[in-house]
Amino acid sequence: IIAQATIVDEARGRDYERAAVAAQRILEDNGEEGRKLIATLVKNDNRAIVEATLAGTYRSGVPNETELVLPVWDALSKSTSQETSANYAALILAREGRTEPLAWLSGMVLGGTVQNPGFRGLAGWYYAKLQGQGPALLNKVLAD
Numbered sequence: 001i002i003a004q005a006t007i008v009d010e011a012r013g014r015d016y017e018r019a020a021v022a023a024q025r026i027l028e029d030n031g032e033e034g035r036k037l038i039a040t041l042v043k044n045d046n047r048a049i050v051e052a053t054l055a056g057t058y059r060s061g062v063p064n065e066t067e068l069v070l071p072v073w074d075a076l077s078k079s080t081s082q083e084t085s086a087n088y089a090a091l092i093l094a095r096e097g098r099t100e101p102l103a104w105l106s107g108m109v110l111g112g113t114v115q116n117p118g119f120r121g122l123a124g125w126y127y128a129k130l131q132g133q134g135p136a137l138l139n140k141v142l143a144d
Helices: 012-029 031-041 047-060 066-078 083-095 102-109 117-130 134-143
Strands: none
Touching (some): 031 066, 083 117
16 A cells, blocks of 8 residues: 555545555554564655655654654755655654754745645744743743
8 A cells, every 4th residue: 555655546645645544554553563664665765655654654653753764864854856755754753852853844944845834833843842942932822
């Protein structure tokens, strides 16, 4: 299913969604074997497979996702053709308190790598949190 993240039935959104859900289920239901498979899929040459796998990984929320993402972070963050995959990877790393994606998160907030307001909001929150500004940001928002 994940390998079909590319357009199969002329319904790219549906194929992508099925692939992301499959990656999520693999992580949540298959323990160590599932983690090994995901670690392999994020290194795939097919951009759609990598993106869908990272989307499913982000959705899953299983612990210690950093070990799945960190090995590919440098390559993703330097690629000009995998921005969405890098966005997911940055959010995964930041969610687990890693500072490697700080510069990337800043770019997301500014709209350089993503235009979706949801992604930009998450990136801003994680950026503030990693910079120790989470409480200040919350106080400012709650005061307005």
